[in-house]
Amino acid sequence: MSTTGLQTENGESAAGQVIGLSGALTVHELAALHGKLAEPTLSPTIDLSGVTRIDTAGAWALAEFEQRVAAAGGTLRYRGASEAAELLLGTVRRALPVPEPEPPSASGPRALLEATGRRVVAAVTFLRGLLEYLGMFVAGLVRVLLHPREFRLTALVAHCDDVGLRAVPIVSLMAFLIGVVLAFQGATQLRQFGAEVFVVDLIAISVLRELGILLTAIIVAGRTASAFTAAIGSMKMRQEIDAMRTLGLDPVTVLFVPRILALLLMLPILGLIADVMGLFGGALMSWIELGISPSMFRTRLVADTDISNVIAGLIKAPVFALIIGVVGCHAGMQVKGDAESLGRMTSSAVVTAIFAVIVADALFSIFFAEVGL
Known part of the structure; x- marks a missing residue:
């Protein structure tokens, strides 16, 4: 059976199937050659005595057929090959990629221990990265305090507007509704014992000590951590941060310090607004529901609520602000060069910031209980 420039002849010998090739084994005959070598047998022999020319494409087809024969458990033999053909086949054979064997997957208790160990190492590495960025922010803040000319006041004001002023409506509405819900649910339960008047204590302690600042921090984490990650990540994708370094600008001073400092300034103010609106909502519902x-x-409120509840709530605000700012900036700097990475890191920053805020609030509660605050 013949094709243009390539002739094949199948035969049998004592050693097995013999495939005789003659003519030119070049790229132009690659499709025909693949068709003839489609089904490997156990131990075929390829006769190259009639081959007049062979190039890299033909040698690659033979070497690939040799791999398939070896995978099937056989051995491919050549006969009649010229010295040039043998050299080219050896070169192509060495250049073929060798697939790495997959490591055996662990199972049972070993697999569980391995997965747990990997997660622990990943968590420790992530926490180390957050601590590094926290240290970078502190160092950058000290630097701008020592060199006030490097401080970017315009950026700070812009971020205060974005982080604080624009968050006032959603924070106020959230706190007002939380106060309403607390008053309504508290009145429903306390009415059974004739202790409706204690709903004031319930609202005051819940809002001032826990819910006001906690829910404010969660809202700020959702809108601000994502904004920080998206802004810094977009700059990372467009290589603007590398351009800053080329121009001699420190990304920590330009990007991190104004954003995190704006959070440190505005989150306590937002917490106070949330406290006031939560008490207002609770007072309004108490008037409507309980008279x-x-x-x-x-x-x-003045007689039975100690100022320590307000202090306990506001002490948390700077810590929550640091957590949200550091997580957002760290996630932004981890963005790679594609949009998928930006979306993934933005979602991760929101989840991580909210989770870290809740964990920090739980630790604060334990600490305050121990010190009697």
Whole structure:
């Protein structure tokens, strides 16, 4: 059976199948050659005595056929090959990629221990990265304090507007509704014991000590950590951060310090707004549901609520701000060169910031209980 420039002849010998090739084994005959070598037998022999010319494409087809024969458990033999053909076949054979064997997958208790160890190492590495960025922020803050001319006041004001002022409506609405819900649910439960008046204490302690600053931090984490990651990650994708370094600008001073400092300034203010709106919502619902007048609500609030509850809530604000800012900036710097990485890191920053804020709040609660605050 013949094709243009290539002739093949199949035969049998005592050693097995013999495939005789003659003519030119070049790229032009590659499709025909693949068709003839499609089904490997156990131990075929290829006769190259009639081959007049062979190039890299033909040698690659023979070497690839040799691999398939070896994978099937056989051995491919050549006969009649010229010295040039043998040299070219050896060169192509050495250049073929060798697939690395997959490591055996562990199972049972070993697999569980391995997966746990990998997660622990990944968590420790992630925490180390966050601590590094926290240290970079502190070093950058000290630097701008020592060299005020490097401080970017315009960027700080812009970020304060974005982080603080634009978050006031959603924070106020959230806190107001939380106060309403606490008053309504507390009134429903306390009415069974004739202790409706203690709903003021319930609202005051819950809002001032825990829910006001915690929910504010969660909202800020959702909108600000994602914004930090998206902004810095986009700059990383467009290589703007590398351009900053080329121009002699420190990304920590230009990008991190204004953003995190804006959070440190604005989150306590947002927490105070949330406290006021939460108490206002609770007072309004107490008046509607229980008949507790605003003057009585204020009297109970001042008489039975200690200032330590306000202090305990506001102490958390700078720590929450540092967590949100560092997580957002760290995630932004981990963005690679594609949009998929940007979306993944933005989602990861929001989840990580919210989780870290909740964990920090739980640790604060334990600490305050131990010190009696």
